[in-house]
Amino acid sequence: MTMSDRRDPAALKKRVETLEQQAEEAQRAIDELRSRDALKTQFLSNISHDLRTPLAAIITHAEILRDGMLGELNQKQRDSVTGIVNGGQQLLDMIDEILTYVRSASDQVSLVRTEFSLAEVADQLRVLNQALAAKKRLTIERLNGDDLPPVYADRDKIKHVLGNLIGNAIKFTNDGGRIWIAFSRRGADGEEVCVEVGDTGRGIAPNHHELVFREFAQVDASPSRPHHGTGLGLAIARKLVELHSGAIWVESELGKGSRFFFTLPLNPPRD
Amino acid sequence: MSARILIVEDSPLVTDAFRVLFTEAGYEVDAAATVAEAIERGSSDPFDIMLLDISLPDGSGLEIMNALRERNSLPRATLAMTGHSDAKSRRSCLDAGCADVLLKPVPIGELLRRIEHLLA
DSSP: OOHHHHHOHHHHHHHHHHHHHHHHHHHHHHHHHHHHHHHHHHHHHHHHHHHHHHHHHHHHHHHHHHTTTTSOOOHHHHHHHHHHHHHHHHHHHHHHHHHHHHHHHTTOOOOOEEEEOHHHHHHHHHHHHHHHHHHTTOEEEEOSOTTOOOEEEEHHHHHHHHHHHHHHHHHTSOTTOEEEEEEEEESTTSOEEEEEEEEOSSOOOGGGTTGGGSTTOOSSOSTTOSSOSOSOHHHHHHHHHHHTTOOEEEEEOTTSOEEEEEEEESSOOOO | OOOEEEEEOSOHHHHHHHHHHHHHTTOEEEEESSHHHHHHHHHHSOOSEEEEESEETTEEHHHHHHHHHHTTOOOSEEEEEESSOOHHHHHHHHHTTOSEEEESSOOHHHHHHHHHHHHO
16 A cells, blocks of 8 residues: 555555456466366377277287287288387377376376385386396396385375386486485484485486476477487376375486485375 | 177277287177167177277266176176276276276287186
8 A cells, every 4th residue: 555545545446446356357367277277188188098099909900910810920020010019009108198197187196095015116116127227238226125114105106106217217327327226214203205216327407306397398308309208207206296295306417317216104194 | 619709899990900809819709889789789699708998988888787787698707998097997897797907908918818718
């Protein structure tokens, strides 16, 4: 309120009216943006689902050919058809990532909590990623965690997060490098467990530490970038960790590897 | 006589792929694209295996299970297929009596193994 308003009630009234009008306009703009965002989410969800169907048909047909069900193929033919299957599978994985993201972003995700061992999940993922890591002569170690108490969380979703971090570590670490998974207790009474996935890869500049967790963000977004993907993996990981009331972050410098961390409360309220 | 499989799937592309697969694997194949069609096909002569897409244009695949159960024409085993895996929809499929819930597309080797196992 200015001095002139105090002296002039009419001016004051007019000012209040203007402010009210502006507030209304702002609210309308917010509502409009919300409804457009919901439309976008719905569109992404529909299109991802619709893309899956013809892709499923392509992959199934290619597998029928590859497995010789319509007659034996020679080696070159088999290699080519295997390429169709693998390419289709990769495309499918990307579509699924978009679907997962859309669901987690639009609060369509609910947690199904059970008690499980993080170390066991880590070991399963090490086995799953062994072939991929071996191609680049990478080692994946679990440094500790045998004595960790079980967590009460959504096993599939935590596996997704850890799998994503390990997948990224493999993708961004040069041949012959090291990847490790480590656990520690945090908080006043160690009421949080902190999971670390570290690598000796190329690292991330400090000014990109926030950016990597943003949806559709890739530090190198040029069409010629060496690593393709949806740019949603870490955004999904963040959503899933936050759904568990945890936090996720990265410590890294260019050329010095990366260490990704996420926390989970050990004793969340039980329903 | 070879075992009979009913494919319930609204995408003709996917139905065609399955038709080739199961015919080559030595099964007798029929297909339905809607809930109504599946109930009609399924109740005339019970199938050994039903491969069931859960989301169909005129309703849920699980309605087919209920309708066939009422008519005493449930196939020996039903495999549900969904485009996305979440614990809740998985649960409702198993509760409705499906033998298993598979995420589309199922690798064909795995699919054929499961069907063989269900028929054994």
